[in-house]
Amino acid sequence: MTHALIWFRNDLRLADNPALQAALRGGLVPVPVYIHAPEEEGDWAPGAASDAWRHRSLHALAADLQARGSRLQVFRGPSIDTLQTIQACTGAQAVFWNRRYEPAIEARDTLIKRNLQQHGVQAQSHNGALLFEPWQIETKNGDPYRVFTPFWRNASTRWRLPTCTDAPAHLPAPPLLPGALGIDALKLSPRLRWDSGFWSCWTPGERGAHAALARFSAQALDGYQQQRDRPDIPGTSHLSPHLHFGEITPWRIARTLENNPACNDRDAYLRELGWREFAHHLLHHFPHTPEANFNPRFDDFPWAAPESSLLTAWQQGRTGIPIVDAGMRELWQTGWMHNRVRMIVASLLTKNLRLHWQHGARWFWDTLVDASLANNSLGWQWVAGTGADAAPYYRVFNPVLQAQKFDPQGDYIARWVPELAPLAPTLRHAPWSGLPPHGYPAPIVDLASSRQAALAALERIHS
Ligand SMILES: Cc1cc2nc3c(=O)[nH]c(=O)nc-3n(C[C@H](O)[C@H](O)[C@H](O)COP(=O)(O)OP(=O)(O)OC[C@H]3O[C@@H](n4cnc5c(N)ncnc54)[C@H](O)[C@@H]3O)c2cc1C
Structure with a gap:
């Protein structure tokens, strides 16, 4: 029976998997492979939290394949060399995968497709996302x-x-491939277990x-x-x-x-x-937008010089602004942050602190389990006012009013900033209006004057 390589990437599932279905429809034996090649992602190799998730998701996929009689075989890149070697050793007539849309990956996949086709191998990509x-x-x-x-x-x-297709109940066993690694050999899971708090919130994998x-x-x-x-x-x-x-x-x-x-x-x-x-x-x-302003007018915007103490306070959730600190600590402890709070913390960084949105985008990239080049770039440019269909720059979120409106009892703040939990709900939103608890920092920035400074900076590119 002839084989088809199923090249798993960001499609770590068996149900609704067009690449896998294409192989089965064609009567081919699927040979599931995963190739680790972060250096092929350009400047956006996956961050640490993404790696930690991927480690578990790969294990889940491997277990699901094994339960059906198949197996996931894992390699280290380069992707093209690895695919060619596996194709040659299995005599596979086809390589199927589901598309990804990051610019560096699109370019790489185009080359790989052409190369495989030149060698007489059917190379087919599908929309799986x-x-x-x-x-x-x-x-x-x-x-x-x-x-x-x-x-x-x-x-x-x-x-x-599209109609939904359940995961196949059984899969044929693929041949054992030389050079396959264990998932753990990819060292995606952190050695210092900073991710230990994640897994009470999340179960990576299809199930x-x-x-x-x-x-x-x-x-x-x-x-x-x-x-x-x-x-x-x-x-x-x-x-x-x-x-x-x-x-x-x-x-x-x-x-x-x-x-x-x-x-x-x-x-x-x-x-x-x-x-x-x-x-x-x-x-x-607009493939340049992970790095460059969508709106080029902002290329002359006078961003503040990055001051490491401010950036560190923001990253560590020690800005003295409770809703911001709650969000940044939720991110650190769970790898995720609520969308409303993502907007609030991004506004504080890009407007009150007037730091370039790239500083925030890079931190999110490393710490979010859902870090996605498309969504993260859009989100940061939207809040910063530099993006497509963005919130205008002059709309500066007031984090205290936002907290009062969207976390009225301060429960979210109390959960992630426990030193504020003993305060009355109104004080949780703005502890400086009472007696702030010992150890909780004073705000690193004055909200009113920094807002004025941001608006003045905006005037400079509009005048
Ligand atoms: C500064 C900033 C950075 C962001 N970075 C990311 C990121 O790296 N990855 C990411 O997936 N989302 C990102 N978002 C969008 C949004 O915050 C998350 O998708 C959402 O919080 C995920 O939670 P959920 O699945 O419970 O969302 P739900 O409200 O349940 O929404 C369902 C799904 O819709 C999509 N979605 C929701 N809101 C957005 C949005 N604003 N933009 C694009 N897709 C959206 C997501 O896939 C989400 O899972 C960012 C937003 C901001 C403001």
Whole structure:
């Protein structure tokens, strides 16, 4: 029987896997492989929290394959050499994979496809991650969109969800490949166990993803629109790392929600998935935006010189501004932060501290388990006001008002900044208006005057 290599990347699942299905449909024996090649990701090799997640997700995938009679075989890159070697030793007639959209990876995959085809091997890539390919939605003039609402309106008219396919019950055993490594040999899991707090919140892998979806669908979907901005209650799906690692597809999520009778808030949720689509659309069409301002006007913006003590205080959740510190500590302890709080901490960094958004994007990149080049670049440029369809720079979040509105009792603050828990809720939002507890820092920046300074800086590029 002829073999097909299934090159797993950010699609660590067996259900709804177009590459795997293509092999099975063609009557080929799937040979699942994973190739570790972080140096091929350009300046955006995965960060430490992503690695820690991937380690567990690979183990979950390996166990799922083994339970079906197959096996995951793991290698270290370069990807092209590794694929060629495995192809030669198995005589595989095809290599199938699901697409990724990061610029360095798109360029690499194009070369690999061409190279394999030149050697007479069928090389086929599939959409395994998005509702719409980034190039599929365009304006009437054939241009990419720069504004979300018309993008999503157009996308919604083309709504055709693929049918869901469950993981195959059995898979044929692939041949044993020389040079395959154990997953642990990739050293993705940190030696100093700073990630130990993560795993009471998360179960990486396909099963964890499906459980998170079932939980959200049953408990939080109804009310999502109202609760999604509240970090003090579990009102969002927590599916972002599962989506990023391809443990679940957006179309399975959309179909599951369609089937949920208590589904008043389905459209609000799909709209958030729409932002993910938009982020991939932008990254594909504007591949420089992880590093450069989408709006070149900001190229002359007078960012402050990075002062390491301020940056460190922000990273460590010791700014003296409770909602910011709560978010940064949630990030450090769980690898994730609530979206509303991501916006608040990003606003403080880029506006009150006036530090370039790249400093924040890089920190998030290393510490988020859902770090995604598309979503992270969009998120940071949106808050900084430098991006496509961004919040204007002059809209500076007031972190105290934000906390009062979205964490009214200060429960979120109390959870992540326990030294503030004994205070009355109103004081948790702004402890300096009473007697702050010993050991909690005074604010590192004056919110009112730094806001004025940010607006004055903005004037300088507009005048
Ligand atoms: C500064 C900043 C940086 C961010 N960095 C990332 C990142 O690296 N990776 C990431 O996945 N998201 C990022 N986001 C977007 C958003 O914060 C997370 O997707 C969301 O908090 C994930 O939680 P959830 O799965 O419970 O979201 P839900 O509210 O349940 O949303 C469902 C899904 O929709 C998508 N989504 C929701 N909001 C957005 C958004 N604003 N932009 C793009 N997709 C969205 C995510 O895939 C999410 O899992 C960032 C936002 C900001 C402001």
